[in-house]
Amino acid sequence: MSLHLILFLLFGAICVAGAVNLLVQRHPINSALSLIAVMAALAGEYLLLGAEFVAAIQVIVYAGAIMVLFVFVIMLLNAGEEEETKGSRVAILFGVPGVLTGAVLTGWVVLRHSGTEPVPIGALPGPPTEIAHLLFHDFLLPFEVTSVLVLIAIMGAVVLATKPEATERKAR
Amino acid sequence: MNLPIPIFIAASVIKSVIVLFVLLTAIAYSVWLERKVVGRIQNRWGPSRVGPFGLLQPLADGLKFIFKEDLTPPHVYRPLFLAAPMIAMIFALTSISVIPFGNSITVGGYSIPLQITDVNIGLLLILGITSMGVYGVALAGWSSNNKYSLLGGLRASAQMVSYEIALGLSLVGVLIQSGSFSLRTIVDQQGGHFAGFIPRWNFFHGQFIGFFVYLIAAFAETNRIPFDLPEAEGELGAGYHTEYSAMKFAAFFMAEYANMITVGCLATLLFFGGWHGPLFGPPLMQALLPVFWFTVKVVCFIFLYIWVRGTLPRLRYDQLMSFGWKFLLPLAIANLVATAIAVVW
Incomplete structure (x- = not known):
């Protein structure tokens, strides 16, 4: 197992764990902090792809600026723990089919493209100059x-x- | 990076240990310098009892912090209350990792850069790390479950987010001039002189407005007087760290000084030519002089911080916000546009 794969799995695990924790936590501030962990781990994944500029922007904009505003609002409203409800009928009626459809679609896409080559490190436009050329020219x-x-x-x-x-x- | 892997790892470990040691010592002695200088500004001696000129005072302070009772108030949200000083400290210490202190030195045939790691997005990395540092202050204020702490934390996050924009924009001028995010490249381009004697530093190269915007925004980012509203003792107790004691309080204090040093290093690298300075003497001296010039410039910057602290009163909160958004931000944008026009011209 290469170091690259180990790091990919590590950041992926942090991502998924953070996302699950975001839903499970009762207190809004814990959810917000899990979301920060997800953002930061995503930045790590971008770095592994060689997209260092995107990784830095991910940290500055999402983990740094936007999530600070989330935390700020939670602090300002002093939001308490959320209450447990018995579950609404609408959620069951539309939610369960929705989740099933999403799962089937994701599985179908993954299976259909399973033959494609993995992306090697540095294959994506990483340096800021190339990103700038893409954004402001193409x-x-x-x-x-x-x-x-x-x-x-x-x-x-x-x-x-x-x-x-x-x-x-x-x-x- | 054409070093063999074992030597690369060994060099990185040694460099990390040295840099961390120097940084922590520098933090301790900037506290000493601050107490000494502010003492003299206020016509008193400052620390003078522990060691010659009070030079052992930081050691005594450190011991005192370690042996003091570490009190966790019963009403706090414990996980975040414990995590907040660690977050503040970790991000404050991490940002030093991409700061270059000098040129490469050659040891045993291998050229080793005087920097823990040279990434080509160095500047963005520092901005990212400092933007994460807000969480330490914000979460400390919130988790303390105390109205003064909460107000301090809210003020800190609002202030840091607001001034980060001006800070970032003031740096873009330098980036346009140099065309690179790598701190080493930016410094390398500032070698040489104008008209034979004026150093080719970015400060003299049309970026003086950029520097002053950066300077003011940096004071606000590090929560220093005149922008220390998050810990305004007249109205908020001690602000976000009211409920902290012993080493946890010291962690916030050290994070603040580490941030001051990082900001000073960044100003030196971006506006004052980094390690460039007159070189003379025998080869060993020539090798060490760049690091010496770098240190001198950073110490000047820290002295400026202390001088301002001893001189200016604190702003009011609405003054702080309107100054940041209505004056500093437009000024930074104007500087950016002017630099862009000048570069394309």
């Missing part, structure tokens, strides 16, 4: 459209977060 239009999408989301959040009193005061 896929410039989709990239810019995405940024407009994010801008719209930010504006929506600002509109929703503005208190009505504040706008009234300004109108006067």
Whole structure:
């Protein structure tokens, strides 16, 4: 077993364990922390593929910035433990078939592509210069459209977060 | 990296041990320096009893922290309360691993770089690690189950996330100029002089606005005066570490000083030419002088930190936020745009 495979399995195990722990934990802050572990382990997997830039961005943006905001909101609301419900009928009616369909689809895709070669280290565009060339040259239009999408989301959040009193005061 | 594997591993282990030892010593003595300098600023002596010039004071402090009662209050959320100082400490110490201290040295025919590891995304790695360091402070504040701690933790996370943006953008100017994320490459490009005597440092190479934005954002990132609102003793007790005692408290303290040193190293590498400086004397001296210049620059930076601490009062919280978002961030973006235009020109 090569070191590469051992590390892949290690990060994969952390990922899956974190994801399961996220669902099992009762307290929101523990769930958020498990999600951070999942993000960090994913960054490790990206590093194994040779995509060091994506790995660094994964840590900075997801594990660093976005999850800090999650933790911040949980702290601010001082959210307590969640209550246990008896399970809703909707969840059973739609959830169980949904999980089954998802499992079948995943299995089908994996089986169908089982003959493909594994990706060797460094086969993916890793260095920042290549990523930059892809983003700002080959896929410039989709990239810019995405940024407009994010801008719209930010504006929506600002509109929703503005208190009505504040706008009234300004109108006067 | 063309070293044979066993030598590579041996060199890495030795370098890690040395760097960790030097870093921990540096942390201890920056505390001493701070107490001494702030003492003189306030017209008193600072530590003077333990050893000559109080030089053994850090040892005495360390022993005191170890032997003090380590109290865990009954109302805390125990797992995170114990984990938070460790998180703060681990991330503070890890970021030093990609900092280069000097050029390569040649030992027994093998060229060994003076750096634990030279990754080509070094700068991004440091930013990632520092952005994870917020959790130590935030979780300490939350898990203490105390309103002052919680307020301190909230302030810390809001402040660090806000100023991280300005910090990152202030570094992009340097990145555009050098075209690389590798700290070693960035330093190598700052060798030589303008007009024969001005060093070709990025600070003199059009990045002085970038440097000042970085400097201010770095003060906020390390929670130092005038941005130490997370531990404002006048209003929050001691902020996020109110409930911590003995070595757990010391862990936060050491993490803060380790972050100060990392930020100083980064400023030296990115804006002040790293280990470049006048070289003279016999070959051994020529080999050691770069490390000496690097250390001198970092110590100057730490002295600046202490000087500011002894001089400026603390900001108000709304001033802090509006300064960060309405002044520092636009300034960083303007600097970035100007640098980009100048480079393309």
